[in-house]
Amino acid sequence: MLPDAEPSIVEAVRLGGGSIGALDDATRGIVWVAADGDGALEAVLARHPGIEWVQLPWAGVDAFAQVLAAEASHGSRRIWTSAKGAYAQPVAEHALALALAVLREFPMRARATTWQADERGRSLFGASVTVLGAGGIAVELLRLLEPFGVRTTVVRRDGASRVPGAHATVGFDRLGEALADAEVLFVAAALTEQTRGMIDADALSTLPEGAVVVNVARGAIIDAAALDASLRAGHLGGAGLDVTDPEPLPAGHPLWSAPNCLITPHVADTVEMTTPLFARRVTENTAAFVSGGPLRGVVDPVLGY
Template sequence: MKIILPVNLAPNIEPLLPSDIQVVQVDSEGNLNSDTSDAEVYINGFYSNFDIYDKVLAMLPALRWQQSPSAGVNHVLTPAFLERDIILTNGAGIHAIPIAEFVLTFMLYHAKNLRKLQIFQDQHTWVRGVFLQELANATLLIIGTGNIGMAIASRAKAFGMRVWGSRRHPELLANFDKIVGADEWRSLLPAADYVVIATPLTPETQGMIDATALRLMRRSAYLINIARGAIVDEAALLTALSEGWIAGAGLDTVITEPLPPESPLWSLPNIFITPHCSALSPSLKERITELFIDNLRRYQAGQPLRNIVDKQAGY
C-alpha cells in the first residue's frame, strides 16, 4: 500500500508504519517526491493556500481515504473532492486541550484587564484601583459542544462559571448547565457574559454572528472565535466593537488569513487578535500521529475509522 505523508509529519509517522507501506512525501506547496498514481491513503498538511488541497487531490486518482489533521474540514470539502468517492476523517479531539486553554486565556485577558495593566507596565506607571472582574458566576455560552466545546466547558466549570451550550441535537453533557438546539442559541445571548464560537463552518453557520446576534448581546459581553472567521460577519463586528454594542472580542481566526495590515480590526482597542495559533502545542504532532496510526490499522483491517466526516453536513 502507498500512502502520502506531509514532510513535517513524516519523521513522526514513518517509524511506526508496517514494513509493506510505501511512503510518498508532499511538501507545503503540494509537491510530491514520487509517483502517486496508485496511492490510496493521504494525510494532508496544514496548507496556507487552500488551492493546494485540490492540486494534490488531482494527482491521486486512486485515493480512497484522506485524513485531515484539522477538526474543521471546510477547506477540504471542495467541489473537486465532493465529486469523488473518498472517505474523509478529521482531527476532532486532538486540538481540544490547547484550544480550550486558549479560550480561558482570552476570558482572563478580558476579565483581568490585562491590556491596560500591560500598558501601565510599559509606561512604568503604578496604578491602583484598576477595574477587574471574576470568571466565577459569569455565564459562558459555547456555540458548538463537540470535543473542543466540551473541553472548554470542563475548564470553565473549574473557574465556577455557569456554562450553556448549543448543538444540533441537544442533550445534556457533563459540565453544561443547559444545552439548547442549534436554532435556539440566539435566545441565550442577552444573558451571556462570554460567547465562544466552537462550531464548524457550514452553509448554515456562515455569517451567523451577524448584526442581529451582536445586538442581542450584553454591552458588557465578550465574543471569542476559535472556529472559522467566516462564521462572523466582520463588518457587523467592527460596528459592534466601535459603537460599544459589546465590550470586546478575542479572535484567533478571521475571514482573510493572514489578516491584511490595513484591516481596521488591528487598531481597535477592545479586540485581541491572534494568528490562528490556538491549536498549537508541543503535543500536537504526537496526537496527530496516534490518531492516524490507529486509523491506518483500522483501515487495513476493514474496521470503522475514527472521526468519519459527514460530507453533506460538513463535519
C-alpha cells in the same frame, strides 16, 4: 503520504500497522499533510478512484470544502477523517486564556506605560457562558470551565443531542435565546455555509451589554465589521480572537485598535503542540483502518465537517 513524507507521520503510520508506498492502483489510503489550494488532492483521487480512506491534517476541513463537495455530489463511499478533537486541549486552553485576559482588561494593561489604578476587570467565576459548537474543543472547554462554577449553554446544529458537561444544549434555531444572557460567548464551531456569518450584528446586539466574545474556530463565523462596531460603541466589553476574517488580519485593520480586543495570530495550536497529537491520530486511524475498526474524526462530506 502526500504531498510530502513527513518523518514523524511516516512513523505514526508504521506504528499503526500500515506501510508507506508509492501512489499507485494498490494504494488504499492517503494521509494528506498540507493545504489543497491548487486542487491537488482532488486530482489524486480522480486518478486513483480505488482509494478508500483519506486522513486530513486539521481539525477544521473548510480548506477542503471543494473536494468534499465533489465527493458529496458523486455519492462517494470513501471514508474521510480529520484531526477534529485531536487538538482540543491546546485550543480550549487558549480560549480560556483569551477569556480571562479580556475579562481582566489585559489588552489595556499590557499597553499601559504609567500606573493606572482604576477598578476595571471582571471575574469568570459564576458567569453565564454560551459555547457555539459541540465538538472536541467545546467538550474540553466545558471541562476547563468547571472549577469556575459557570452556567453553560451549548449551541449546536442538533439541539436534541445533549452535550455532557453543559447545563443546557440548544439548536441553532435558539441561538438568540442562548445569547441573551451570555456574559461570555465562546465560538468553537466548524465553518460551514450555515455557520458562516452566524455571529452578525443582530447576534452581537442580542448579547448583554459588557459581554465578551472569544473566537478560536474560524474568523468568518463572526462578522468582523459588526464586531468592531459593537466594541467601539461600548456594547461589547471585549473580544479575544485567535482567528479573524480576513486572515492574516492586515496591518491597520480596525480590530487591531478596537477597545479591549486581544488578537493572537492563529496560534492556539502551534506546530510543536499539534505534531505529536496528529501523529497519535494517524496511528489510531491507521490501526483502525487496517483492522476494519471504527475511525476517529470521521467527516461527513454532505455536512462539511
